[in-house]
Amino acid sequence: MNILDKIVADKRKEVDLRKSIIPVSQLENSVLFERESPSLATALRKSTTGIIAEHKRRSPSKSVINQSLNVQDVAKGYEDAGVCGMSVLTDGKYFGGSLDDLLLARASVQMPLLRKEFIIDEYQLVEAKAYGADVILLIAAILTREEIKALSETAKGLGLDVLLEVHNEEELHKSIMPSLDMLGVNNRNLKTFKVSLDTSRSLSELIPDEFVKVSESGISSVAAITALKPYGYQGFLIGENFMKTDNPGESATAFINELKQ
Numbered sequence: 001m002n003i004l005d006k007i008v009a010d011k012r013k014e015v016d017l018r019k020s021i022i023p024v025s026q027l028e029n030s031v032l033f034e035r036e037s038p039s040l041a042t043a044l045r046k047s048t049t050g051i052i053a054e055h056k057r058r059s060p061s062k063s064v065i066n067q068s069l070n071v072q073d074v075a076k077g078y079e080d081a082g083v084c085g086m087s088v089l090t091d092g093k094y095f096g097g098s099l100d101d102l103l104l105a106r107a108s109v110q111m112p113l114l115r116k117e118f119i120i121d122e123y124q125l126v127e128a129k130a131y132g133a134d135v136i137l138l139i140a141a142i143l144t145r146e147e148i149k150a151l152s153e154t155a156k157g158l159g160l161d162v163l164l165e166v167h168n169e170e171e172l173h174k175s176i177m178p179s180l181d182m183l184g185v186n187n188r189n190l191k192t193f194k195v196s197l198d199t200s201r202s203l204s205e206l207i208p209d210e211f212v213k214v215s216e217s218g219i220s221s222v223a224a225i226t227a228l229k230p231y232g233y234q235g236f237l238i239g240e241n242f243m244k245t246d247n248p249g250e251s252a253t254a255f256i257n258e259l260k261q
């Protein structure tokens with residue numbers, strides 16, 4: 001079993017438990033459920049920098065990154081830096097995140113928030129909406145085409161943007177459909193953890209123009225973004241590079257200022 005299989009096996013148990021504790025009807029009655037979600041895809045299309053900054057305490061590939069920060073401070077710092085949106089990891093076991101992190105970030109900022117999660121069930125989409133997310137992530141490596149279609153259509157019905165993540169040509173071909181807003185290419189192979197920006201370069205020409213292209217993982221310099229922009233990428237998801245510092249907001253500000261020069 002690789003790490004992705006383990007995460008998904010644990011996630012199935014977790015979702016079953018959550019469903020038995022909080023019914024969908026209760027999530028649908030939450031205050032945030034009626035809130036209109038701003039679109040991350042629109043923000044990225046309008047932006048010249050395209051940064052999506054992540055809140056990530058730890059990860060299977062890097063172990064602990066930063067466990068001493070307050071998610072609200074991180075969110076405000078990122079928004080002040082002028083990022084287009086924030087990704088909030090909500091998985092607890094492998095990333096040290098939670099739905100409360102999402103809720104706290106939502107209470108602090110207006111920018112689009114991505115629920116970064118291993119989504120396998122429509123229940124998690126309702127949770128995402130109820131806890132203040134504007135965007136959800138679907139990972140092609142863990143879903144069939146039919147599941148991607150059902151989940152993305154439900155997410156669109158809830159007013160959420162959909163970021164579909166792929167790592168190779170096969171995943172991309174099975175995933176392309178109109179109910180997606182953004183196509184993310186993960187430079188990290190989630191089964192081996194090997195990172196290469198060549199993944200973004202090689203898959204870019206296979207992504208139809210109607211989708212916003214997002215390059216994810218392993219981005220640690222402005223030079224990397226400058227190198228990826230000619231391939232049509234308008235979004236850049238950055239986690240560890242900001243979160244490993246004492247002040248991720250200040251790091252994002254410095255990064256964006258350099259990018260604008």
Ligand SMILES: O=C(O)c1ccccc1NCC(=O)[C@H](O)[C@H](O)COP(=O)(O)O
Pocket residue numbers: 003054056059060061062186188190193216217218219237238239240241
């Ligand atoms: O980051 C990991 O180790 C990881 C392992 C298994 C599944 C997913 C994983 N990461 C999720 C992400 O996609 C990244 O957090 C995100 O793209 C930011 O990456 P980075 O800038 O390299 O922190």
